[in-house]
Amino acid sequence: MNRAVSILLMAATFLYSGCASHEKNPEKVYQYSTIQALLDSKLTGTLTYRELKQRGDHGIGTFNFVDGEMIMVDRVAYRAHYDGTLYEVSDETLTPFAIVDHFVADKVLEVTKELNCEELKEMILRELTYKNQIYSLKIIGNFSIVNARSVKKPDKDGEGLKYVVENQNKFDFENIEGTAAGFWFPEAFTSVNVPGFHFHFVSKDRKNGGHMLNCKIKSGKILIDSNSEIEIDLTN
């Protein structure tokens, strides 16, 4: 190998390792902070959505002071406001807690008959082969109903997550097409993230959304992406 080629190769190796933290690894999820930190009322963070979107194109989370529910679909991040209306998030917006991944479906299931949320979750659960892994999930479908909620920044300073959840606003979307983006976490991750299923919903027209509490789906498809690695950023 001549010297010019070897220098180029070295440069390429250096560049690659230099951006190793943002590599598009479909087996890895990236999480900023932990659910325990949020429960302990660490409601602000310093990670921007610009930075978050470099680490994944699919995810859920929130905003500083838990001012709304976040849903990321196809690298576009949305904020579901307190009344269930949806707006695109600016790159400068900060998050105290979010989880994203580069979504590549390993498995696709078809929903061919009406299922309630519990039946839907059972159908997914049967396909989660390794129960110690983290699964990224996307349900694209036609829903008879989606029961959802959103939250807003506390009115008073110093109020924690308990206050935010007690003051949540619940709403229903009937006969609506959309996407539920979310994750399934093993029980062992209880302090890291919400164990079991956690979905945030966006309507197909991207006008409405929220944290999904319950649902009934008429038809659609379920995309499952298994993840064997997690990176947890504890810098906030």
Ligand SMILES: [Zn+2]
């Ligand atoms: Zn949520």
